Amino acid sequence: MDTRKALKNKTILPFYNASQGICEYTIQKELSRGATCIVYDASYQNNSGNQKLVRIKECYPFALTILRRSDNTLVPSTSDRAQFEAYKQQMAQAFDLGNHLFSVSGLTNYTSNTVDIHELNNTLYVVTTYQEGETLSYQQFASLKDCVSIVKSTAKVIARIHEEGYLYLDLKPENIFTLTGTTEIVQLFDFDSLIPLSAFQNDTINQYKIAYTRGFSALELQMGNLKRISKKTDVYSIGAILFYLLFGRAPTAMDAAMDAQYAYQNTKYASKTFQDKMYDELTDFFHHTLASYHLDRYQDMTQVILKLETIEKLADTTIPYIHTTHSFYYPYMVGREQELAALDHWMQKPADPLLVVTGMGGIGKTALVQSYLAEHASQFDTILCLQFHHSLKVTLTDDQQFHINAISQNRNEDPDDYFLRKLAIARELTHNQRVVLVIDNYEAIKGQTGLKELLALNWKILLITRNAFEKDHFPVLHIEAIASQEALYALFENNLRRTIDINEYTYVDNMIDHVQGHTLVLELIAKQIAHSYLTIEEASKLLKENGLMQMAPEKITYTKDWIAHNDSIQNIINRLFFLSKEHFNQQDLLKSIAYFGTLGIDVHLFSDLYGLRTKDCFNDLVMEGWITIHNYHIRMHPVIIAAICSWPLTDSFEKKTMNILLALKEHLRQDPQSLFNLCEAFLQSARQEPSLTDKEPFHALLYEVTLALPRHREDDLLTNAIWLVNQPGHLSAQAMVKLYDMISETYEEKQQLDLAYTWIKKAEPMIQKTNDEHIKGLYEYLWVSYYDNLLDGAYDAYTAEEKKRRALMDKHLDRAIRHMKKSTHSDGKLVLAEYLRCKANIFIRSRPKHKRYIRYLLDKVKKIIAQSHQQHTILGYSYALTEAWYYTYVEADIDKVDHYIHSAFDTGFSICENDLDLIDDIYRPSANILLECHQDDLAEKLLLDAIQLCANNEEILPYVRKEIELYTYLLDVYDIMQNDELFSRTLQTILTIYEKYKDLGLKEPFQSI
Secondary structure, rough: OOOOOOOOOOEEEEOOOOOEEEEEEEEEEEEEEEEOOEEEEEEEEOOOOOEEEEEEEEEEOOOOOEEEEOOOOEEHHHHHHHHHHHHHHHHHHHHHHHHHHHHOOOOOOOOOEEEEEEEEEEEEEEEEEOOOOOOOOOOOOOOOOHHHHHHHHHHHHHHHHHOEEEEEOOOOOOEEEEEOOOOEEEEEEEOOEEHHHHHHHOOOOEEEOOOOOOOOOOOOHHHHOOOOHHHHHHHHHHHHHHHHHOOOOOOOHHHHHOOOOOOOOHHHOOOOOOOOHHHHHHHHHHOOOOOOOOOOOOOHHHHHHHHHHHHHHHOOOOOOOOOOOOOOOOOOOOOOHHHHHHHHHHHHOOOOOOOEEEEOOOOOOHHHHHHHHHHHHHHHOOOEEEEOOOOOHHHHHHHOOOOOOOOOOOOOHHHHHHHHHHHHHHHHOOOOOOOOEEEEOOOOOOOOOOHHHOOOOEEEEEEEEEOOOOOOOOOOOOOOOOHHHHHHHHHHHHHHHHOHHHHHHHHHHHHHHHHHHHHHHHHHHHHHHOOOOOOHHHHHHHHHHHHHOOOOOOOOOOOHHHHHHHHHHHHHHHHHHHOHHHHHHHHHHHHHHOOHHHOOEEEHHHHHHHHOOOOOOOHHHHHOOEEEHHHHEEEEOOOHHHHHHHOOOOOHHHHHHHHHHHHHHHHHHOOHHHHHHHHHHHHHHHHHHHHHHHHHHHHHHHHHHHHHHHOHHHHHHHHHHHHHHOOOOOOHHHHHHHHHHHHHHHHHHHHHHHHHHHHHHHHHHHHHHHOOHHHHHHHHHHHHHHHHHHHOOHHHOOOOHHHHHHHHHHHHHHHHHHHHHHOOOOOOOOOOHHHHHHHHHHHHHHHHHHOOOOHHHHHHHHHHHHHOOOOOOOOHHHHHHHHHHHHOOOOHHHHHHHHHHHHHHHHHHHOOOHHHHHHHHHHHHHHHHHHHHHOHHHHHHHHHHHHHHHHHOOOHHHHHHHHHHHHHHHHHHHHHHHOOHHHHHHHHHHHHHHHHHHHHHOOOOOOOO
């Protein structure tokens, strides 16, 4: 226990300088404690009368018995007086050494600047300059990269100290001072422990007192083995510092073993995703710094720094790299020698980029490929194993499966564009590398695109599928049942976990015959026997009753083959599962897993959704072959999924499913990107059971999924929304209006306005039944949007048809406003404000002479915004731009226009989620307003600024398109300015951009010219 009594805050220390002048220092607070001293923050008044901060180190050894008197004098016990004097002498020597090191080139910024040394209170005080920062601590850094950077900086300081002929020896977090705002510079501020290397060479070490701190000092230092103390001793301390920053503790003897394994999942950075190579390099670093035997460590700090630089780059989460998917290793791969040889032969042929692996479900296709990749992993730089989902493009753009660090889909980026951009990045990252891409459960969908782009990557691509493939297009490796009886015996025994008895071979032969060598079924049977759920004799009888003997592979085509035996395989799997009474308790659990499909689910997430208190229940399911768990991810074989999903619905499973649906809805709201595919998969499985789909939780989750659907999936959006509106009763009226809005808006975007009209009309009976004014207002606004699309900006309404449409739009907008004025919903006033703003905008553009009425509308909007504190929202900047339009067309005032445009920009910059929103909502309309105000130069500047935003996001296709669109607007500006030179230059720029990006699918500009 540290019983030292520190100086109190506000204590004044009057120090004398060499001229006997007095400088008073005031203690502000205690900063830290070391083995020999206490460090304080303090201040003094300079000649200008300003307070200057310093740090003061007081010689006050922990190991000695020293009393602090009321006058702050330190009085050592009689037995400790001589030792206390030795400590003071050591501090004085350290002060001189610190001054020397501070003046050494390369150490000035890395050692504390010791200003002076003073004697007072029977001890010594060292004054150093003050710098903003703190001593090194476990809680200090938010990223692993920063931890590595700070340790690298420390290693560089120690390297310079070594070059000056000293060892530091007592390096620990308390002696490392980190400066605020940088990881490139650290300062060492305790030099009491420094000992010259020459002292070990000329046997003068006894003149020095060696200090060390357990946990941060090497074994030879702790054991007093002076002959082994060297630069490698400080190498240990560097490793210990990084270990402490990662794990929050000093390393132990177990961590110093040459084969030590480190639980990186327990570090505070475990939630971050790093390359596997980073962990390998980190482990290698610890093995060569923390090693107990000094010769097993790095020879000097140069090697330490080089390794830390490597780790630092790998720990940088802002650098793009492809996350490798680990391959499962199937240790019981028997009887597949020819197939493995064929696979290896294809791997060695650069001319064949794609191989299709076919075979019926459960025959061992995936096991074959994964086993090969696990065995030959060292031959490849990157291995990607993906589950096919919807289409090739959806599979490859799924950032949960195919993850490129620091790369993700932009919110406004079309999936086709992201697919091309992602593959372009992947191609660049894997240049001159050997990459294998496996897509399991591939389905040959008619009209599927994306394969051509995949082949252009020059990767080795394996498509694993049950579908038949023509060999004329790509090489095909067809996997059939294992022919060798001995191999099947070995497969059976491996899963049985014992050898087959001599009297059991007849039964095993019968089973093999009955299942036609179907490996999945044989493995499941053997595992159930191994768990004593049935005997080999009972298993043989089971297969005799439910076997596959009706199969005739030589007479039936492959696809038909699978369909013909699906029922039998499912029947066998079902019988095997229900052999044990214990399995009845796991039925709901297993079926819930199956509902997530072939994508699988994280074991922790599933436990949370299912409400499991312990994960022990998964162990038996893994051992019995029903599921696999790899990297905390649960997967189930597609054949087993099909069998389990066919089980009859039970009351307990229905109740459990409702709970999962509700839990998924909450998780989806919190993390839509990660949970979307899982929610879709679970809903797809639940759709097969009408008794599940007519429940409120199913409707609620499907509604949330529909809201989260990307706009390009118009067909899925329409399917979901139409299904939901045709199943009324579970969703609120507001949700139903939102669905009708999505349906009509989608048809309007597809230019199918007749269908938009039909669906808005279909909502009418529901609206007639409600007395909710808010819902009625929302419904009326559907018609406003519909007629707005019909008018297509023709608010002037010259033709009779335009006047009719304009009148209908005005009628429905007035109704929407009237209903919304009566709304009692919490957001009713804000919706009303948007409707009033819309009406004002229409009047400004079509009837600017109605000045008083327009002003009345805008003042109402302004009042609602002020009362609701909505100035810094989308409504806020939309209102500001409407005011700018007002002072453009109605009451010309360029100063007011300028004011409101600036207001819109101020809000937009703070709330717009991305640059595209900022361009569409602020830059473009503002430039248009300024152009109408004849402020051509300002309009030009805004467009050029917006173009620069696009240029900052080059190679993202939506930004490229937007850049061309903005340059097109710029052509209008230069046309008005009659600047032919800039017009021509801008035109050429547009064509240059098109030529650069046309291969990414960019449409040719000016096609109509």
